[in-house]
Amino acid sequence: MLGNFREGVTAVEEPVDCPNVSPIACKYASVFQQFLQHSSLQIWNRFNNTGFWRQLTVREGRKPGKAAEVENFGANISEVLLMVQVCTVGIDDEVLNSELERMAQVFTAGATANSPSLPLTALVIQDHKGISNVAPADAPLRSLPIPKAESDSGQDAANNIVEARIRDYISNLQFCISPTAFFQVNTLAAEKLYSLAGDWADLGPDTLLFDICCGTGTIGLTLAHRVGMVVGIEMNASAVSDAHRNAEINGIKNCRFICAKAEDVMGSLLKQYLNVPQKQDEIPNASESNDKDTTITEEKDTSMDNVSDPEESSNHKLENAKGASGCAEYGGQEPESHLQKSCTSESGNTSMQQFKNVVAIVDPPRGGLHPTVIKALRTHPRLRRLVYISCNPESLVANAIELCTPSADKTEKGNKNNRAWRNMSSAGLARHRAKSMPQSEPFRPVKAMAVDLFPHTPHCEMVMLLER
Numbered sequence: 001m002l003g004n005f006r007e008g009v010t011a012v013e014e015p016v017d018c019p020n021v022s023p024i025a026c027k028y029a030s031v032f033q034q035f036l037q038h039s040s041l042q043i044w045n046r047f048n049n050t051g052f053w054r055q056l057t058v059r060e061g062r063k064p065g066k067a068a069e070v071e072n073f074g075a076n077i078s079e080v081l082l083m084v085q086v087c088t089v090g091i092d093d094e095v096l097n098s099e100l101e102r103m104a105q106v107f108t109a110g111a112t113a114n115s116p117s118l119p120l121t122a123l124v125i126q127d128h129k130g131i132s133n134v135a136p137a138d139a140p141l142r143s144l145p146i147p148k149a150e151s152d153s154g155q156d157a158a159n160n161i162v163e164a165r166i167r168d169y170i171s172n173l174q175f176c177i178s179p180t181a182f183f184q185v186n187t188l189a190a191e192k193l194y195s196l197a198g199d200w201a202d203l204g205p206d207t208l209l210f211d212i213c214c215g216t217g218t219i220g221l222t223l224a225h226r227v228g229m230v231v232g233i234e235m236n237a238s239a240v241s242d243a244h245r246n247a248e249i250n251g252i253k254n255c256r257f258i259c260a261k262a263e264d265v266m267g268s269l270l271k272q273y274l275n276v277p278q279k280q281d282e283i284p285n286a287s288e289s290n291d292k293d294t295t296i297t298e299e300k301d302t303s304m305d306n307v308s309d310p311e312e313s314s315n316h317k318l319e320n321a322k323g324a325s326g327c328a329e330y331g332g333q334e335p336e337s338h339l340q341k342s343c344t345s346e347s348g349n350t351s352m353q354q355f356k357n358v359v360a361i362v363d364p365p366r367g368g369l370h371p372t373v374i375k376a377l378r379t380h381p382r383l384r385r386l387v388y389i390s391c392n393p394e395s396l397v398a399n400a401i402e403l404c405t406p407s408a409d410k411t412e413k414g415n416k417n418n419r420a421w422r423n424m425s426s427a428g429l430a431r432h433r434a435k436s437m438p439q440s441e442p443f444r445p446v447k448a449m450a451v452d453l454f455p456h457t458p459h460c461e462m463v464m465l466l467e468r
């Protein structure tokens, strides 16, 4: 069983007694395992990609509460979303529907049989046909009706995936979370993490904050009251839709969320929001973008795809595939009018130079930031401070090398097809990549702090401040 704290993820054939998983997740996992013993459909086999039942994810939403209440582990969990990952290849529709209906009944019975009864807010099926454990963001989702649901929300959400969300609270803000959107499982520690990042970012009313890889908007929204404006960038469309909703329900008006891969839009966004005339050769990989175009696309540095390890590389390709639509959202406004509205000073001057302090807080997945994002951040002269939140020290070090290595006297052209690079460590690779970084002032690492978001596990978050 994998997972920790208030989220449990279990491959269906594995034991369910894991000390790091919440009691509620363990209880649902054992209900599920009992159900599987009588299922006419097979458990998915990861070695030959056959079978049906793949994985159960238990996501828990919390009532707003003080830290002390949380010591009674699980007591303040008010909502639970169960997401069952299956592989429907070759499965007859009638068998499928009857098994899913039976499963919903078993979960409901399991929830009510517990004393006190377990919350059950939403039950979602994710159809994932690929071999990787991680389903692509566009894997089809289907919300199942919960028979006689005891929960206070989600009942009306049957068959309506848009409503299959749970709620949680960070820094007294409410967050709606979709089934596939990322959300830190240890919300109390996340509160500390985000506030530390905000302190180090040296925020103020004249700050423009880029929240890169923003998920449901947590970092930007919790820091919005400390800055002039937040621009969040996130590739998961459900998470971006959550971020918009979260801004709305918390009455926050100075945040914009853009649905795109950061590597596709970062250079153009920096240009748009900071309005600094840049020579094309300063950011060689940023193609000219039309400010009126809601789909901002930049030429990507693909050299990393050729040299990263095979697993990383295939993840990248997977992500490329799911993000191919490259959608962009601007809170329902035309980008240009939105920019002008957001950035109009009191005198009516629409210049975007009003933000004296430009800061990025980046919180990428384990693979780290894409080289194109690194290049855009490093080569934009107005970005003086960067706070890097990382769940993987290896990619943090690699990205920091590229951000901090002084420019070479003579920039080397990257050799995209050098096979020897395949065997390099990510740090070694980063040192090579740094040699082809365009002339630009390097950042310097100022301080770093580990924040233990995952107690009793070997995992830890690291926050690093980079300045120049």
Ligand SMILES: C[S@@+](CC[C@H](N)C(=O)[O-])C[C@H]1O[C@@H](n2cnc3c(N)ncnc32)[C@H](O)[C@@H]1O
Binding pocket: 181, 182, 183, 184, 212, 213, 214, 215, 216, 217, 218, 219, 233, 234, 235, 236, 239, 260, 261, 262, 263, 363, 364, 365, 370, 391
């Ligand atoms: C570690 S999570 C952080 C989310 C958010 N900052 C939080 O604390 O809840 C990383 C996020 O990056 C998003 N992501 C992954 N690759 C991305 C990319 N290339 N461009 C933009 N977002 C990406 C993921 O969907 C995920 O929401």
